[in-house]
Amino acid sequence: MKFNKKKKMKEFQDPYSFANAVTEGDSMTKLSMVIMGAGHFKHKQFIKGALFLLFELAFILFMVTNGFYNLSKLPGLGEAAQEGVWNEAKGIYEYSTGDNSLTILLYGIATIFLLIGFILVWRLCVKSSYKSQKLASEGKHLNTFKEDIASLLDENLAGLLLTGPVLGILIFTILPLVYMISMAFTNYSIKGNHLVLFDWVGLKNFGTVLNFNNSIGKEFWSVLGWTLVWAVFATFLNYLFGMLLAILINRKETHWKSFWRFCFILSIAVPQFVSLLIMRTMLQPEGAVNVLLKNAGWISTSLPFFTDVTWARVSVIVINLWVGIPYTMMQVTGILQNIPAELYESAKIDGANAFVTFMKITLPYMLFVTTPYLITQFTGNVNNFNVIYLLSGGDPTPVGATAGKTDLLVTWLYKLTIDKQYYSIGAVIGIFTFIVLAIVALVTYRNTGSYKDEEGFM
Numbered sequence: 001m002k003f004n005k006k007k008k009m010k011e012f013q014d015p016y017s018f019a020n021a022v023t024e025g026d027s028m029t030k031l032s033m034v035i036m037g038a039g040h041f042k043h044k045q046f047i048k049g050a051l052f053l054l055f056e057l058a059f060i061l062f063m064v065t066n067g068f069y070n071l072s073k074l075p076g077l078g079e080a081a082q083e084g085v086w087n088e089a090k091g092i093y094e095y096s097t098g099d100n101s102l103t104i105l106l107y108g109i110a111t112i113f114l115l116i117g118f119i120l121v122w123r124l125c126v127k128s129s130y131k132s133q134k135l136a137s138e139g140k141h142l143n144t145f146k147e148d149i150a151s152l153l154d155e156n157l158a159g160l161l162l163t164g165p166v167l168g169i170l171i172f173t174i175l176p177l178v179y180m181i182s183m184a185f186t187n188y189s190i191k192g193n194h195l196v197l198f199d200w201v202g203l204k205n206f207g208t209v210l211n212f213n214n215s216i217g218k219e220f221w222s223v224l225g226w227t228l229v230w231a232v233f234a235t236f237l238n239y240l241f242g243m244l245l246a247i248l249i250n251r252k253e254t255h256w257k258s259f260w261r262f263c264f265i266l267s268i269a270v271p272q273f274v275s276l277l278i279m280r281t282m283l284q285p286e287g288a289v290n291v292l293l294k295n296a297g298w299i300s301t302s303l304p305f306f307t308d309v310t311w312a313r314v315s316v317i318v319i320n321l322w323v324g325i326p327y328t329m330m331q332v333t334g335i336l337q338n339i340p341a342e343l344y345e346s347a348k349i350d351g352a353n354a355f356v357t358f359m360k361i362t363l364p365y366m367l368f369v370t371t372p373y374l375i376t377q378f379t380g381n382v383n384n385f386n387v388i389y390l391l392s393g394g395d396p397t398p399v400g401a402t403a404g405k406t407d408l409l410v411t412w413l414y415k416l417t418i419d420k421q422y423y424s425i426g427a428v429i430g431i432f433t434f435i436v437l438a439i440v441a442l443v444t445y446r447n448t449g450s451y452k453d454e455e456g457f458m
Contacts, residue, residue, distance in 0.1 A: 015134070016127050016128075016130055016131040016134065017127065018123050018126060018127050020130060021126045021127055021129070021130035022126075024130070025039075025126070025129070025130050025133060026039075026133055028041075028042040028129070028133070029126065029129045029130050029133050032052075032125055032126050032129040033122075033126055035053065035056070036052040036053055036055065036056040036122060036125045037049030037050060037051070037052035037053040037056075037125065037129075038129070039126075039128075039129025039130070039132060039133060040052065040128070040129060040132060043132045043133070043136055043142055044142075045132060045142065045144075045145065047145035048128070048145055048148065052121075052125045055118075055121060056122075059114070059118045062114070066107075066111075067111045067114070067115070070104070070107040070108050070110075070111040071108060071111055071112075073099070073104045073107075073108065074104065074105070074108030074109075074111075075200075076199075077099075077101040077104050077105060077186065077197070077198060077199055077200065078098075078099025078100065078101050078104045078197055079099060079197070080098050080099045081098050081099070081196070081197055098196070098197075099196075099197060100196055100197075101186070101188070101196065101197050101198045101199075102188075102196075105179065105182060105183075105186075106179055109175065109178055109179050109182060110175065113170070113175055113178075180427055180430065181427065181430075181431060182427075183423055183424055183427040184205055184206070184424060184427035184428045184430075184431055185200055185201065185202060185203070185205070185424075186198045186199060186200055186201060186424050187199055187201045187204075187205075187424055188423045188424045188427075189421065189422045189423055189424050189425065190420070190421035190422065191422060195421065198424075201424075205424050205425055205427075205428045206428055208425065208428075209425065209428050209429065209432065215400075215401070215402075216402070216425060219401060219402060219403040219412070220429070220432075222403070222405075223403050223407055223408065223409055223412050224409065224432075224436070226313070226405070226406070226407075226408070227382055227408045227409050227436075228382075228436075230313075230316070230317065230381065230384075230388075230408060231378050231381040231382045231384075232378075233317050234317060234320050234321075234324070234381040234384065234387075235374060235377045235378045235381050236374075237317070237321055238320070238321060238324040238325055238327075238328050238377070239328055239370075239374060239377070241321060241325050241328075242324070242325045242326070242327070242328025242329045242331070242332060243328065243329075243332050243336075243362075243363075243366060245264070245325060245329045246328075246329045246332045246333045246336055247336060247358075247362065249261060249329075249333075250333065250336050250337065261329075261333070264325070264326040264329055265326060265330065267322075267323075267326050268326050268327065268330075272323060272386060273386060273390055275323060276319070276323070276386065276387060276390040276391050277390055279319050279322075279391065280306075280390065280391050280392075283305040283306065283315065284305075284306075285302035285304075285307070286302070289303070289305075290302040290303055306391075306392045306393075306395050306396070306406075307395070307396055308396065309396060309405045309406075312392050312395065312396060312405060312406045313405070313406055315391070315392070316387060316388060316391050316392055316406055319387070319391060320384075320387050323387065331370065331373060332366060332370065335365075335366060335369050335370065336362070336366075339361065339362065339365050343361050344357060344361065347360070347361060371444075371445065372445070375440075375441050375444055375445055378440065378441075378444075379437050379440075379441060382408065382409070382410070382433070382436065382437055383408075383410045383433070383437075384408065384410075385408075385410050385411055385414065388406055388407065388408050388411050389411050389414070392404070392406045394406055394407035394411050394412070394415065402415060402416060402420055402422070403415070409429055409432070409433045409436075410433065412429060413426050413429045413430055413433070416429065
């Protein structure tokens, strides 16, 4: 068995690897480690060698003019503050530019990304030079630049097509993500006037957020607990009631199935933010619901839909059901129709009632098929900014608190950054939100039948 593994490893091992280039490369291949393209010039691949050399020269020029400066400023994030000096002749204050920690951090991280990119291209150059050396020594054909370009439209088409998306992800997703994560290790905040100049503080912000003995820490654990409670109720109640509604409409005894489905699907056609803002207006102390109940004589004082903690939390959960159940109904209707009818007939012959049939056949089948959908819904509900922000705005909010009693981590993060300008704490909250979602999604999925028994319902 070990012999077979070693044999397979040798079969798939790259004969032109960087390690082989370092140990077995000739003088020109090793010179390519210093002067990129040298090995290609030796083998008359002038255009390819010139491109590698130009890339190296451009990188060196960038590092000399900006790169080394960006990296040197990164450890301290700047020290010189903007200063004003009175100019007697002009009768005005003249201000020096000073350092800006935001741009220093951004340029420093971007320079690190460029440095990593240069290392990757440098390795590619050395490997390519070594490949040319080996092919030439074996008397094999060396591709011209024109043939290399043609190969991009043939055997290397996948690499060509992936280049754009990969660069886009690096520039517009990974770079900003690393930039934002880095802020969690600084004191970038309006607190202490650290909006222009700020410093690295290590894990201090993480300790602040996790500490039960300060206001931010207490709010974090409270918001985290409510976020998980909200996500569980918003996910599984929507799923359960949506499934029951789909089963009810899908029964043989139900008439006008298309009409009932149309009625519920019609609510999806209305933009969600419109529905939520209408519901928020209707549930205000002087909104339509309270006015109608008062006029009917059923209540004497307005119901505290968004001013009492319990009422507010129940209200957002119930309204989310009204918004979300039609989506679940649409998702599960097609799956219900694919459950083999023989299973239900056998259960009926065995004397199983509707509840037993649901628990033993319908629910297990649905859970097996829709577990990935459930995980996606749970993730979406943890980050369900629209429902909370447009309905309750996170209220009720205690005096002096940064988070309301219906705030989720994502809405609290919005308030911390946009309203309060506590950017460093907001970055920490964003990291913890990601950690919670990653743990829940991975642990949940790896312990479900969809993952463990992929062929279970085949």
